[in-house]
Amino acid sequence: MLTNRQLFLRYLAQTSSAPMMLEIIRAEGVFLYGTDGKKYLDLISGVSVSNVGHSHPKVVEAVKNQVGSYMHLMVYGEIIQSPQVNYAERLAGILPPQLDTCYFVNSGSEAVEGALKLAKRFTGRSRIIFFKNSYHGSTHGALSVQGSELYRNAFRPLLPDTFQVGFNDEKSLDSIDNNTACVIIEPVQGEAGVIYPENAFLEKIRKRCSSKGALLIFDEIQTGFGRTGFMFAIDRFGVIPDILLLAKALGGGMPLGAFISSKEIMSILVSNPPLGHITTFGGHPVCCAAGLASLNVIIEENLVESCNQKSALFKMELIHPLISEVRGEGLLLAVQLIDPEYVQFVIANAPDYGLILDYFLFCSNAFRIAPPLIISEDEISMACRQLKMLLDDAMNNPKKK
Ligand code: PLP
Numbered sequence: 001m002l003t004n005r006q007l008f009l010r011y012l013a014q015t016s017s018a019p020m021m022l023e024i025i026r027a028e029g030v031f032l033y034g035t036d037g038k039k040y041l042d043l044i045s046g047v048s049v050s051n052v053g054h055s056h057p058k059v060v061e062a063v064k065n066q067v068g069s070y071m072h073l074m075v076y077g078e079i080i081q082s083p084q085v086n087y088a089e090r091l092a093g094i095l096p097p098q099l100d101t102c103y104f105v106n107s108g109s110e111a112v113e114g115a116l117k118l119a120k121r122f123t124g125r126s127r128i129i130f131f132k133n134s135y136h137g138s139t140h141g142a143l144s145v146q147g148s149e150l151y152r153n154a155f156r157p158l159l160p161d162t163f164q165v166g167f168n169d170e171k172s173l174d175s176i177d178n179n180t181a182c183v184i185i186e187p188v189q190g191e192a193g194v195i196y197p198e199n200a201f202l203e204k205i206r207k208r209c210s211s212k213g214a215l216l217i218f219d220e221i222q223t224g225f226g227r228t229g230f231m232f233a234i235d236r237f238g239v240i241p242d243i244l245l246l247a248k249a250l251g252g253g254m255p256l257g258a259f260i261s262s263k264e265i266m267s268i269l270v271s272n273p274p275l276g277h278i279t280t281f282g283g284h285p286v287c288c289a290a291g292l293a294s295l296n297v298i299i300e301e302n303l304v305e306s307c308n309q310k311s312a313l314f315k316m317e318l319i320h321p322l323i324s325e326v327r328g329e330g331l332l333l334a335v336q337l338i339d340p341e342y343v344q345f346v347i348a349n350a351p352d353y354g355l356i357l358d359y360f361l362f363c364s365n366a367f368r369i370a371p372p373l374i375i376s377e378d379e380i381s382m383a384c385r386q387l388k389m390l391l392d393d394a395m396n397n398p399k400k401k
Contacts, residue, residue, distance in 0.1 A: 004023055004035075005021065005023065006156070007049035008021070008362060010122040013197045014215035015177070016086065016374035017115060017308075018348070019119065020312040020351070020356075022026060022034055022040065022351055022356075023032075023036070024040075026055075027042070027050075027054035027055060027136055028053070028054050029053045029054060029055075029372070029374065030042050030053055030054075030371055030372050030374065030375050030379055031054070032054070032356065035117060038351075038354065039354065040351060040354055040355065041354055041355050041356065041371075041379065041382065041383050041386070042054070042371060042372065043092040043350075043355055043356055043357055043368075043369050043370070043371045043383060044356055044357060044358040044368055044369075044370050044371070045249075045370050045371060045372050046356075047222075047248070047358060047368070047370065048190070048222045048227055048248050048249060048332065048370050049248045049249055049251075049253060050249075050253055051225050051227065051252075051294065051298060051303070051372060051373045051374050052252065052294045052297045052298060052301075052303070052372065052373065052374060053356045053372040053374040054250070054253070054372070056293075056294065056297055056374075058293045058296070059252045059253060059290050059293045059294050059297070060295075061166060061293070062252075062290055062292070062293035063254070063286055063289060063290050063401075064283055065289065066083055066286045066289035066290075066344065067286055069285075070285060071284070071285065071286055071370075072281065072284065072285075073285070074077065074278075075278065075279070075280050076103075076104065076105075076278070076279045076280070076281075076283050077283040081245050081283070081285045081288070082285075083285040083286075083289040084104060084283045084285065084288045086288075086292055087102075087104075087288045087289075087291055087292040087295075088101075088102040088104070088130060090292055090295060090296075091258075091260065091295075093244075094231060094295075094299075095232070095234070095244065095260065096234065096240045098240060098242075098261075098262045099240070099241075099244050099260045099261065099262070100257050100260075100262065100263065101260065101261055101262060101264065101265075101266040102259075102260045103258060103259050103260070103269075103277065104133050104256065104257070104258050104282050104283025104288065105256075105257040105258065105259070105277075105279050105282040105283070105284070106255055106256070106257055106281055106282050106284075107137070107247055107249060107255060107256075108136075108137050108142075108221040108245065108247030108257050108278060109136070109137030109138055109139040109142045109257075109258045110139070110257050110279065110282065111221065111245040111246065111247055111257035111258055111259045112136045112137050112139070112141060112142040112145070112184070112219065112245060112259075113139055113141045113142065113277075114147075114259045114277045115182075115184070115217050115243045115245055115259040116141050116145070116159075116181075116182065116184070116217075117141075117276065117277060117289075118215075118243060118259065118261065118265065118266070118269065118277070119182035119214075119215040119217065119242075119243065119277070120181045120183045120279045121181075121268050121269070121276060122181075122215065122265050122268045123180075123181045123182070123213065123214065123215060125179050125180060125181040125182055125214075126161045126179070126181055127161045127162075127163060127170070127177075127179045127180045127183055128144075128145060128159070128161065128162045128163070128180075128182055128183075128184065129162075129163050129164075129176055129180060129182070129183040129214075130146075130147060130164055130165075130176055130183075130184050130185070131164065131165060131166070131167040131172070131182070131185055131186075131189070132147040132149050132164055132165070132166050132167055133147045133148065133167065133187075133189060133191070133195070133362040133363075134146060134147035134167070134184070134185070134186055134189060134191075134192070134219075135147070135148075135186070135190060135191035135192075135361055135362070136219055136221075137188075137266050138212055140155070140159070141338065143155055143158060144158035144159035144162050145159075145162055147164055147167075147182050147192075147362075148361070148362055150178045150208060151361075159240065163175055167185075167189055167192070167195060167197070167201075168195070168197060168198045168199070168201050169381040170199070170201075170204070173200075173204055173205065173208045176205070176208045176209060176212050176214055177212055178212055178213065180212055180214035181214060181215065182207055182209075182214055182215040182216070182217050182242075182243075183205055183214060183215075183216050184217040184219060185202070185205065185216075185217070185218065185219065185253050186218075186219045186220075186221075186222065186223065187218050187219075187220065187223060187233035187234070187236070187239070188222075188223050188228055188233055188328075188330065188332070189201055190222040190223070190360070191360050191361035191362050191363070192360070192362050192363055193327070193331060193334045193360045193362065193363025193365075193366045194327050194328035194332055194334040194337070194360075194366075196328075196329075198331055202237050202239040203237070203238075203239055206239045206240075206241075208244075212248065213397055215241075215242040215243060215265070216241040216243070217241055217242065217243045217244075217245065218233070218234065218241035218243070218244050218245065219245045220233055220234070220244060220245060220246055221245055221246060221247040221248050221257070222248060222332070223332065224246050224248065224249055224250065225246075225248075225249035225250065225295065225298060226249075226298055226303050226304035226307055226329060226330070226331075226373050227249070227296075227307075227330055227332045227370065227373075228307075228328075228330040228332055229304065229307040229308040229311065229328050229329050229330030229331075230304065230330070231298075231304050232244075236329075238242055241263070242261060242262070242265060243259055243260065243261045244259070244260040244261070245257070245258070245259055245260075246258045246260065248289050249294065251290055251291045251294075252290040252292075252293055252294025252295070253290060253293045253294070254284070254286060254287035254290040255287055255290065256283070256284070256287040256288065256290075256291050257282075273391065278386060293324070298373065301311045301374070303373040303374060304373070306373070307330040307331050307373055308330060309377075310331060310373075310375060310377065310380055311328070311329060311330050311331060311333065313377055313381070313384075314326065314333060314380055315333075317380070317381060317383055317384035317385075317388075318387065318388075320391045321338075321395060322337050322338055322339075322342055322390050322391045322394060322395055323335060323337060323338075323391070324335070324336050324337060324338050324365075325329075325366075327366070331369070331370055331373055331375070332368075332370050333368070333369040333370070334363065334366040334367075334368065334369075335366055335367050335368075335369055336363075336365055336366040337365055337366065337367075337391075338365075339365070340365045342391075342394050342395075343359070343364065343366065343367050344367060345394045346367060346387075346394055347359060347391055349390060349393070349394075350381075350390060352390075353386040353389060354386055355383060355386055355387065355390070357369070371383070
């Protein structure tokens, strides 16, 4: 009989030649529990999803209650489903007033697709501006605005009339013109290795978009729900987009995405043609119930407020000869090492030290720290102790580098 490990390799499509290959039987709080009897401290929230930790009792209860009432009823947008309605109203209550109309979808990539279509349809233009080293997902539209030639090139032809510019590069503002439908940007670039905007870059883009009639899309799929020490990066920078994209932590551990805009912009999807975006499972009631429960926990337990103190603790403890920088705010941190080869060693061997770590797609000399926001100060100290032992191991054993 084949083991689960063998079945995994035999029957599941693989996306890399070196999957993590841990077999987990249970996850609770900040820990994953393996079939090997070991427990692993989750330092990535798989990825930036489990902001309230794994199996939070209030999220589990909401899921169970909703499953007991109903699951899928009908394609999106036809039947009034209280989990969708309640969650959309709650989101509108914590977002700027012009972001009050929510289209729930299944994933981050689908939110990107919906937003790009919405911007093209609303402006009647086709040009889309995106940024170098941006990541917006893996579907064709999202891939067309991914800031990496390596990933884009293999799948051409992609969406036409897309244009890549530099993040934090003032020259990029000139590319936003009267033919531009939208600018899509992560307010803090995640996969680039946690890169913050500088010199009021977002403000300048906002101004330029407004003056040219282009829509500004913020992809907060990774930064949303407290990750940067603010509920949204919108609050951190005081810049309001025309369309906001959410996913990952939006579903509290269940698959859910959303593109959110004003009633005026969103209403363009109603006619010519009608059903401007269609999704069967988007806004699944169980996912909305879980997401709303998770958001309530984030607010009730003041998780956003606690983030910066926790971040400071990581930065205070993570001092080591191999670490050249700990970058970021809140609980989205990039730990930069002096050599990318050490990064590979550290991530690959983290489970031996009871830790789960991960790469950034476009930043080979750093690894990610993005634990559930509920992580305690003792757990942070424990994580840092283990990490430093792992870094010692990497440093002292050149063969392992
Ligand atoms: N946008 C950003 C900033 C992301 O980090 C991701 C996923 O990592 C996506 C979009 C795509 O989301 P999904 O994987 O749910 O399609």
